[in-house]
Amino acid sequence: MVTLLHIDSSVFPDAASSSRSVADAFRRTWEEQHPSGRVIYRDLAADPVPHITADAHTAGFAAPTEHTPEQSAAFTARVQLIEELEQADAVLIGAPMYNYSIPSTLKAWLDNVIMLGRTTGEAPSAQGTPVTVIASRGGAYGPGTPREGYDFVQNYLEAVLKGSLGLDVDFIVPELTMAPRNPVMSGLIPLYEASRERAIRDATTKAKELAERLAA
Template identity: 65%
Template sequence: MPTLLHIDSSVFPQGSASRDVTTTFRKEWEAQHPNGTVIYRDLAAEPLPHLDLHGASAAFVAPADRTPEQTAAFALRDALATELEQADAVLIGAPMYNFAIPSTLKAWVDHVVIAGRTVGDTPSAAGTPVTVVASRGGSYAPGTPRESFEFVQNYLQKLLGDFLGLEVHFIVPELTAAPANPAMAELIPLFEASKVKAHEDAVDKAKALAARVA
């Protein structure tokens, strides 16, 4: 049965725009595949350790020659990479924090990027569709004053798409800070429209991807 790898990284367990939209996607996916498998990682509730010397160096040492520390560290990298490789689709909640992705999501990225395996001439998960819910408090769309500050979509498209060979799709709920920021009050209608569209896009994308792996 189809497998969905679902990753959330928002630090907020409630009231998170990215979590709300990934939940909508996941519910629709599960409705289409009630007997499927969902591998869930909440990187805020259970953060991964940062990639360290042992984990990084182990990728360049034959398994039989690794130290016990390298073996232990690489076991996590192998498990995370295997989850990615075995997934039929990937769902990632990636809110913008200080113009980039959360550090917990960067830690996941650093673990799954393994030279000669997930990256290289034949990336092991190439072609897997990944839907990224890239929420943000303002707008960084083309033509906006802060367009040049957008380092979430740009980074993840290059990393996930060009480097790992995944098929990347973005859903972008924006202006999420408008309801709480008086200076953005006039943008609340645009925020509300963006929110509605994000949930509609999540349902449509989940249905489309579920049909592809039926």
């Protein structure tokens, strides 16, 4: 059974969120290709995971038999998140830009699943798993734009997902998502709509490509 791990982190629901809308296009296509597959879904805005604690962190460096009751409880919750990542054949992450970086809820999930000697280190346990990140952003941050260099979403996630966890990362970037909400950006709405449509097409294509790769 093919398994997709789908992580959403936008505070906006459904169609109000570009990252959710594009991720939904990916997931619908994925499920069409894998009607009997499994989807593990986590909505980090609706049901946030605990931020990493001293007990959860230190438990990763101690034998289970040496855990305090507090470490044991925290570690059990952390291991569940890690196992969901390890069981996935592919991962889909909605990562909108908030104040130039990722939502704190997504950072909390990453802090929990990064464990030296298991998911990171010499032989990361989920190494090579394909990850598609929907990195939506309210403005434009590409080369030549006024805010070039202010995007701390893609470079951070590239370092963590690829550099630390050893995952195979691909980004889809719908941008100018604030245009319909910010009157100052109203003239950019056509560019926003084009970016959104392109992102949805790319998500659909990517889902089909991954389905074919995993079926081969």
